Amino acid sequence: xxxxxxxxxxxxxAVCAFSTLLILPVGLxxxxxxxxxxxxxxxxxxxxxxxPLVLPPVATGLVLLKMFGRRGPIGHFLSxxxxxxxxxxxxxxxxxxxxxxxxxxxxxxxxxxxxxxxRLEQIARTLGARDMRVFFTIxxxxxxxxxxxxxxxxxxRAVGEFGATILVAGNIPGRTTTLSLEIFSAVQLGHxxxxxxxxxxxxxxxxxxxxxxxxxxxxxxxx
Amino acid sequence: xxxxxxQLSLRLQQFTLGVDVDLQHARTAIFGPxxxxxxxxxxxxxxxxxxxxxxxxxxxxxxxxxGQNYSLPxxxxxxxxxxxxxxxxxxxxxERNLLFGSNGKPKDHTLEFHHIxxxxxxxxxxxxxxxxxxxxxxxxxxxxxxLLSAPQLxxxxxxxxxxxxxxxxxILQQLQTLHREFGVPMLFVTHDPMEATAICEEVILxxxxxxxxxGDPAKLLG
Numbered sequence: 001x002x003x004x005x006x007x008x009x010x011x012x013x014a015v016c017a018f019s020t021l022l023i024l025p026v027g028l029x030x031x032x033x034x035x036x037x038x039x040x041x042x043x044x045x046x047x048x049x050x051x052p053l054v055l056p057p058v059a060t061g062l063v064l065l066k067m068f069g070r071r072g073p074i075g076h077f078l079s080x081x082x083x084x085x086x087x088x089x090x091x092x093x094x095x096x097x098x099x100x101x102x103x104x105x106x107x108x109x110x111x112x113x114x115x116x117x118x119r120l121e122q123i124a125r126t127l128g129a130r131d132m133r134v135f136f137t138i139x140x141x142x143x144x145x146x147x148x149x150x151x152x153x154x155x156x157r158a159v160g161e162f163g164a165t166i167l168v169a170g171n172i173p174g175r176t177t178t179l180s181l182e183i184f185s186a187v188q189l190g191h192x193x194x195x196x197x198x199x200x201x202x203x204x205x206x207x208x209x210x211x212x213x214x215x216x217x218x219x220x221x222x223x
Numbered sequence: 224x225x226x227x228x229x230q231l232s233l234r235l236q237q238f239t240l241g242v243d244v245d246l247q248h249a250r251t252a253i254f255g256p257x258x259x260x261x262x263x264x265x266x267x268x269x270x271x272x273x274x275x276x277x278x279x280x281x282x283x284x285x286x287x288x289x290g291q292n293y294s295l296p297x298x299x300x301x302x303x304x305x306x307x308x309x310x311x312x313x314x315x316x317x318e319r320n321l322l323f324g325s326n327g328k329p330k331d332h333t334l335e336f337h338h339i340x341x342x343x344x345x346x347x348x349x350x351x352x353x354x355x356x357x358x359x360x361x362x363x364x365x366x367x368x369x370l371l372s373a374p375q376l377x378x379x380x381x382x383x384x385x386x387x388x389x390x391x392x393x394i395l396q397q398l399q400t401l402h403r404e405f406g407v408p409m410l411f412v413t414h415d416p417m418e419a420t421a422i423c424e425e426v427i428l429x430x431x432x433x434x435x436x437x438g439d440p441a442k443l444l445g
Contacts, residue, residue: 120312122271125297126304127324127372137323141314 001197004173005182009201012179015090016158019097020151023105027154028147031109032139053103057163064095064168092169093176097158105154112146113139145217152213156206224249224376224408226268229278235263240432249408252419252440255429261412262307264429265378268410269304270297281376303369303377303407307384310365311353317364318349324372336371342404343367343397359390363397370405377401377409383418398422416444 001009033039034046052060068075068086078084086092116139124134140147162180169176171185179198186195226246233240240260253261266272268279270286273294279286286295311320318329321340325333332340340346343363348356356364362382369377382398383391399422402409413419419426420440428436428443436443 119306119308120310122297123304123306123310124312124323126269126271126300126302127368128298128301128326129323130298138312142312 005194005197007174008177008179008182008198011090011177012159013205015093015178016097016155019094019101019158020105020155022094023098023102023154024151027102027105027150028109028140031106031150032113032135034106035110035113049106050103052100052164057100057161058167060099061096061164061167064092064099064164068092068095068168087168088170088172088176090169090176093165093178096164096168097161100161100164101154101157104157105150108150108153109143109147112143112150115146116142148213148216152209155209159202159205225282226376226410227278227280228268231264231267231274231277231279233260233263233267233272233274233277235260235432238432240264240267242429242432242434244427244434244437246410246425246427248423248425249402250423250425251408251410252423252426253410253412253429254414254416254419254426254440254444256414259429260432261414261429262380265304265380265410265412269302269378270294270300271304301373301375303372303374305362305365305369305377305379305382307380309361311356311361311368313353315353316349317345317351317353317356320353320364321349321368321371324368339367339370339405342401359386359394362386362394366394366397366401370401370407374407377407378412379409380412381414382411383413383415395421416440420444 030045030049034042034049065087066072068078070076070079070085070087075086078086084091086095120142121134121138124138125131129137159178160180161178162184165176165178166181166184171177171181177185179202183195183198183202186192186198224247228242228244228246231240231242237258238260240263242264253264255261263272267274267277268286274287274289276289278288278290281300284295285293286300287293311317312323315323321336322329325336340349343366345360345363345367348360348364353361353364366377366379366382379398383394386394395418398409398411401407411419411423423440425437426440426443427434
């Protein structure tokens with residue numbers, strides 16, 4: 001595989017891993033709050049969190065472009081105060097991947113939390129555990145099946161992300177080109193060999209992610 | 224021990240649990256038929272249920288006072304609760320379950336740990352996975368875990384139910400001597416007169432959420 005393609009593979013893996021890590025704490029907190037508590041505006045948050053799943057990715061990309069562009073409210077703020085540009089940089093690739101995969105993580109983690117017997121959390125409290133300890137030693141491990149599935153889904157969704165990315169990050173060789181964007185370009189330009197090589201890479205990544213999560217779960221259930 | 228429950232009121236599906244009682248005996252049974260409100264009473268004392276009204280204190284430590292909207296957090300009550308349902312943490316080994324309340328590290332066991340483990344005869348189970356335990360082993364580990372958290376009172380909710388006669392007798396004997404051995408008082412919920420008579424000094428009779436009698440188990444239930 002030519003060095004340029006390797007660079008694209010490395011870049012894609014790095015931004016997808018980074019975006020998944022980035023949404024993990026927020027996603028878990030959101031899933032937990034949605035599962036355990038009733039609060040005003042909960043339905044609104046549920047709907048907003050699900051939106052990227054049902055909106056066309058290009059539409060989500062357009063919203064992100066308008067918000068994070070230099071003249072957009074968030075983009076202007078970041079540019080003025082922190083000298084950070086988002087659109088058409090690697091940050092935009094991370095942003096698009098994070099937004100598009102967030103609902104999948106939240107939904108899956110929420111199912112995980114729903115499956116936890118809350119009486120066990122109560123028992124942990126009778127044994128003197130603080131809420132934080134209960135969460136990290138009881139709730140989180142018992143919800144791990146849903147959480148790991150959510151992480152894998154989120155990562156896989158990030159690798160496959162195309163529509164929002166191309167709008168908000170463009171397809172700048174060496175800067176924002178991901179596997180999906182490169183496959184699209186290769187097909188457009190008639191570079192079939194490149195497209196098929198990258199297709200194989202995609203399959204290997206997807207296979208490895210699912211296989212790893214299954215392995216982790218198997219290990220967990222044998223413990 | 225001195226457990227004072229004042230004007231406890233908790234609305235349940237069929238009736239309202241209404242209890243006003245002082246308990247002093249170290250081994251007290253709460254006896255009554257299924258659905259009498261025994262478990263709800265125990266859960267309220269443990270802080271797992273919020274009563275509509277109540278003032279509950281244990282050895283002068285206030286647990287609940289609905290008048291002041293006060294409820295001591297469950298973790299600060301230091302009550303060893305042994306529920307009816309499976310309560311071992313399924314993702315932890317027996318040893319990790321036992322050490323959960325004492326924050327201890329594996330292979331770094333205290334004398335108290337050995338004492339409790341030997342007393343309940345569960346030393347050979349330490350490395351086992353919780354799912355591989357029999358019902359009787361499971362119950363003994365739950366009791367040991369509660370004891371290891373250094374509770375000031377043990378709350379036992381029908382711990383001998385669904386055990387066969389031989390196992391029931393074995394654990395019954397352990398429960399009989401448990402107070403003498405560790406000095407922890409206990410509230411023992413049961414619907415079996417034999418268990419109440421064998422283990423406890425006093426029995427409280429509960430029916431449809433009301434106390435309808437109290438006294439010596441042998442006289443009241445015998």
